[in-house]
Amino acid sequence: MIYDNIVIGAGYGGLTAAALLAKAGQKVLLLEAHTVPGGCASFYNRKGILFDSGATTLSGMAEGQPMNKLFRELEIEPRVIKLDPGMIIKFGDRELVRHSNLEQWIIECERFFGLKGIRGFWELVHSIDKKVYKLIANNKRIPPVSAGDLLSLAKPSNLKGLPLLPYLFKPVESVLKKFGLGDDPLFRSFIDEQLLITTQNTADDAPFLTAAMGLAYPAQTYYPYGGLFFPAKQIEKRFREFGGEVKYKKKVTAIRQEKGRYKIVTDDGSEYLCSGVITNIPLWNLPALTEGEFKEYFIKVSPKQDGAWGAFMINFAIKHNLREDLKSVYWQIHVPEGVPYCESKSFFVTISPEDDTQKAPKGVKSVTISLHTKPENWYGLTEEEYSRRKNKTGSFIVQKFDQAFPMLAGYEKSHVEFGTPVTFEKYTGRFRGLVGGVPHSVKNNLLKMNSGVTPFKNFYNTGDTVFPGQGTVAVTIGASNLVTRILDKK
Ligand SMILES: Cc1cc2nc3c(=O)[nH]c(=O)nc-3n(C[C@H](O)[C@H](O)[C@H](O)COP(=O)(O)OP(=O)(O)OC[C@H]3O[C@@H](n4cnc5c(N)ncnc54)[C@H](O)[C@@H]3O)c2cc1C
Incomplete structure (x- = not known):
């Protein structure tokens, strides 16, 4: 079997590209290293309580905006609420x-x-x-x-x-x-x-x-019930309905050009042939998967890493008996004195609303906290020092959370887990756990961002390190524009 396109990675970028191409009648294979789709906008399950692995907010959902258009085009209706x-x-x-x-x-x-x-x-x-x-x-x-x-x-x-x-x-x-x-x-x-x-x-x-x-x-701001994984899962389902194939636990280890086609090799030794490739993994990852002129190209176009960020994450559940729900799902808590081993002076909190029983049973809240940190704070450390830093940062933020939410502070927390850029690299494969895309800056503005179109025939990149980058909305705009470009060529 020779696929028209193989998409590598089932983040929002890869899912969007794969679903739109399959809808247009292409034979598409989606290869994903993890066991579920969503990438940085995915989840994990602890005893029936779902925790976000990164992203939590949905936007671009108003009439005519990109997420709204994508869901319509794919005829899916994720369960979301405008906040x-x-x-x-x-x-x-x-x-x-x-x-x-x-x-x-x-x-x-x-x-x-x-x-x-x-x-x-x-x-x-x-x-x-x-x-x-x-x-x-x-x-x-x-x-x-x-x-x-x-x-x-x-x-x-x-x-x-x-x-x-x-x-x-x-x-x-x-x-x-x-x-x-x-x-x-x-x-x-x-x-x-x-x-x-x-x-x-x-x-x-x-x-x-x-x-x-x-x-x-x-x-x-829109809140997706169950978390951002659910719309991702719906896109994946639609992709299959359009005839697309998905293979999980398939980490791509090499992309080679052979006789005018591409051969994609995965970590279990499988090989897949295709006419076109769309990578949904950061540009930083691509030199390790390619060789020759491909490798040289990706080394040259990989964005500078020094401006990019990693994330520190905290997840936990709180069993409570509050009579009234909180005033918001999304909170930003300022910490003017700073947070150990993090560069943000605030942290972003998502607290599941009471009616989201997809995420947690009634009377239980699933909490996700994230903030910016540089990978340098977490790599090259002894195991002991890494754990010490992780616990120090995590405990500090939990204490600040209790001060910010006194109504929840008295209730016991369970499933408390801390994540660093090292954790992100482990679960999403992203180079040095760099997440969120390339910072938009005056010097490196949008016009200078990598377009995702390479000099190699039918080889494209999508995701948050190529135009327009950053966040699920931008990633879906990029993937959808890319598909238009690919289909126009036909
Ligand atoms: C803490 C945090 C909070 C955020 N909050 C928000 C938010 O609230 N709202 C928002 O819109 N955005 C948010 N973002 C940003 C958003 O999550 C990302 O920009 C977006 O999800 C990136 O999507 P992507 O498709 O580019 O890549 P990813 O989500 O990184 O997907 C890439 C996929 O490729 C897979 N993969 C990697 N290597 C390989 C390989 N070799 N072979 C096969 N598969 C591979 C990975 O497992 C992954 O599934 C947040 C990000 C973080 C980290």
Whole structure:
């Protein structure tokens, strides 16, 4: 059997590409090293309680937005709920409520920070967010990689997008200054920590164009029941229904070109032949799987690692008898003094709502906490030092969690587990546990990101280290644009 395409990796990128290609009638094989799909947006099960392995929030679900379009195209209806507030941000005892409605949010933000300029700033953020989503929806040939792509972009409706271009080269900091918001340390730390969980960068270097999308996202936060694994599983199911084949526990160890085709080798010695390959694994991983000119190419185009992040994770369950549910599912807890062996000054908390019995039985909450850390904090250590650091960081955050959620602090926690970049590398195979994609920065802006189109015939990359990177929404946009490109070629 010679497949039209083999997709390597069943993260959101690989799943989207595989399902759309199979829907178009291609013979597609999806190879995944793990036992389930989802990658960084997957889960694990402890005695019937499900825990998120990384990502927890769904966005891009509003009418016409990419996730909404993908689910429609695949005719699936994941069980999700739009949250309002989209998130609550805690600074000690003070709470900043991220309302969905722009007017309500501006009033709340003005109340909390007491600064002039807030209205203008958020109006600009939301107007840019809307325009960028529109531009993305109308242009499947971005990033342009050929004269034909450039021509397809030169249409009158795109002219409206031209005024957005300067924001690709302007850091958020300069826009904050324009609105007189540059000097307030509390507002700045709020913006920096929000940016870190979305653009993977802070206000001094994050380009306002993509930062605006990151800052606007909590207005459109959706909670997937059971966790983000479930929509992933539904995409996988659809893929099979379209005639696609999935093989789990198949870690790809080599990709070779032979007689105009590709041979994909897996760790159990199996070999598969195909005309085209789509990798859904980070570019950093590809030099180890390829040889010759392929290897040289991937060494050359692998993004710099120094800006990229790893994640520290904490999961646990809490059995409780609260009468009322919490005010939000998503929380960002500020820790101005910092967290041991982590670079974030906040941590992101997801607490399953009471009606999510797919995730945990009634009266039990499944809690996921994540924050940014550099792999250097976790690699090259003795086993003893690694465990000491892991326990120190984990215990510190659990203590801060108890202070932030006194209503839950009295109840016993079970299944407490801590994860580091080393854990991510073990379960997702990602090089040095680097997750979340490549930070968007003024210097390395979107235009400089790898397009996923290689110089090798029918060899493509998708996922969060290629355009537009970062988060499940961006990854599905990238994969869907890639499929359009592949099908247009036929
Ligand atoms: C802690 C954390 C929180 C996050 N929060 C959010 C959030 O709330 N919302 C959001 O939208 N995004 C979030 N993200 C980002 C999001 O999870 C990722 O950007 C996205 O899921 C990446 O998808 P992907 O398809 O590029 O790759 P991955 O999810 O990394 O998938 C790659 C797949 O390839 C498989 N694989 C690897 N090597 C091989 C091999 N050699 N052979 C076969 N298979 C292989 C892996 O097992 C994996 O399943 C978060 C990420 C982290 C780490």
